[in-house]
């Protein structure tokens with residue numbers, strides 16, 4: 001393995017009081033940080049590869065502590081068909097994508113609306129067969145409740161003229177023949193076939209996006225059997241450069257810790273409530289804009305205790321999705337009863353009594369700073385008084401709660417600088433009311449970057465997220481110093497190159 005002499009400013013990490021530790025260079029040997037300080041070329045000796053950082057800086061690689069790889073891959077691959085004006089144009093776009101992907105690959109699109117089509121009719125399987133005869137194609141309507149698939153896609157999903165309608169869905173027919181138009185539950189038949197077809201490709205697509213955003217490790221959530229199989233294959237064959245820590249579906253048969261190269265199975269993930277957007281996050285008091293509704297609790301303390309026990313027996317961590325304060329209460333009660341530590345995913349609404357308890361029980365929180373900007377309607381959902389405790393990042397840190405940052409991609413873009421920006425600006429540059437209401441929860445760029453690098457590896461007891469001597473050389477070269485950049489510039493920080501274990505994983509041009 002080549003020795004690297006990294007010439008330029010290097011952020012090792014942060015000291016105990018959160019101050020950044022800078023160096024004038026770094027030497028990497030055998031994939032690990034060997035030296036930090038001036039004149040790395042001299043230290044590294046002849047034969048070392050010199051990496052010039054130039055005007056930019058080197059940062060520790062980011063860990064995205066909550067993302068969905070296969071879904072991100074699917075979202076990245078999906079053809080955006082919003083605003084398409086005719087079936088002719090639809091066909092052209094499908095043919096283009098099929099050419100780009102190559103024969104046999106699934107073409108998945110979303111966003112078409114037949115109301116806009118100049119032909120004045122719905123598209124059919126025969127339209128799509130003309131556009132891409134050698135590719136399975138499925139295009140979901142703008143509403144998500146209908147889709148059209150071509151003949152190859154229908155046959156891969158096992159749909160023939162004699163297939164009965166699935167419960168809660170319909171397979172449209174004309175003169176007894178399937179037209180390719182699917183409604184409600186029938187849409188899923190073809191989408192699951194699309195996912196089965198190429199999970200490995202989807203994971204690789206997501207990996208490319210993560211690496212080019214500066215992410216060197218992902219905590220992959222809700223990994224199902226197919227995604228795990230794809231990750232295993234990629235890790236075993238040495239193709240997976242991104243470090244992946246997998247949290248499996250709780251229904252996974254006989255889950256256990258496993259590890260292959262860059263991949264480790266470390267936990268189970270369960271969902272305790274819904275989301276604010278859908279008004280399904282479980283609240284102590286009803287929604288301010290829907291007085292009869294306090295959301296949906298999907299797992300109570302009893303169910304969570306049993307899962308904690310199951311995870312503990314298997315030697316795995318438990319990660320629990322809890323967005324509303326009511327759901328968080330149940331998580332805290334379960335953790336208290338069992339005395340086990342667990343991760344809370346989101347913890348989006350955490351009033352002071354629950355913050356105190358989180359700190360006391362030493363639970364880990366994985367939060368998504370970009371939600372602050374995306375959930376621009378949060379004050380109408382929660383009312384001003386409660387919304388004060390939405391996404392209380394500074395309060396987490398002040399209480400010594402382990403707070404790691406993540407994207408929940410594809411829900412939010414996987415670029416960590418979007419998250420850093422949102423944690424620092426909190427919607428102030430978008431003019432959101434929440435920015436003012438929760439101004440004291442804003443973080444500094446250093447605090448936000450620390451939550452995105454150092455914290456998540458710690459909760460797995462891993463030596464990652466810093467560039468101290470002996471640590472794996474997972475690092476990114478960015479075009480400017482984000483610690484001194486003004487808030488509005490943070491989202492424009494560009495990643496020039498990403499290294500994992502001292503190897504160049506991706507370079508952007």
Ligand SMILES: [Zn+2]
Nearest residue numbers: 066068221408
């Ligand atoms: Zn998620």
